[in-house]
Amino acid sequence: MMLQKLVISEKSLVSASGAGLAISLVSEGLKVKPAHALSTAAVFAVVSGTIYKVSETIKSHNAQDAFYTETRVMLSKLGLEEYEKNFKKGHLTDPTLPFLTDSVLQEVNIPPGPRLLILDHIQRFEYKLLYSYMDQIYEI
Numbered sequence: 001m002m003l004q005k006l007v008i009s010e011k012s013l014v015s016a017s018g019a020g021l022a023i024s025l026v027s028e029g030l031k032v033k034p035a036h037a038l039s040t041a042a043v044f045a046v047v048s049g050t051i052y053k054v055s056e057t058i059k060s061h062n063a064q065d066a067f068y069t070e071t072r073v074m075l076s077k078l079g080l081e082e083y084e085k086n087f088k089k090g091h092l093t094d095p096t097l098p099f100l101t102d103s104v105l106q107e108v109n110i111p112p113g114p115r116l117l118i119l120d121h122i123q124r125f126e127y128k129l130l131y132s133y134m135d136q137i138y139e140i
Helices: 002-031 034-078 081-089 094-099 102-107 112-138
Strands: none
Touching: 034 081, 034 094, 034 112, 102 112
């Protein structure tokens, strides 16, 4: 997978360099200075590489956040948004919500008051949460 990403990024850098050279040749014809053509190619490659890296970072971030949608909603309803990072640090994703216990929440450094609110919320909505995940997993 990593090798495939490396090959894709190398291809995009090469094609961007080629585009930079082509633009230099088209805009200045055969009078183009080699240094100018190479610098244009390098700029195109750098811009292409930057765009590629930013898009990969955004894709990765969005994929990770998809596992915390219900968690984010629950914490927002309870006014406990500041503990979202604790859930992420403990890898307490949406499918784990029905299985949370006091000791698990304590392990991710959530204080007693918020722990009680979270556990009460989950207990009230456990049935709904569990079956909504089963629907997603099995695509019922």
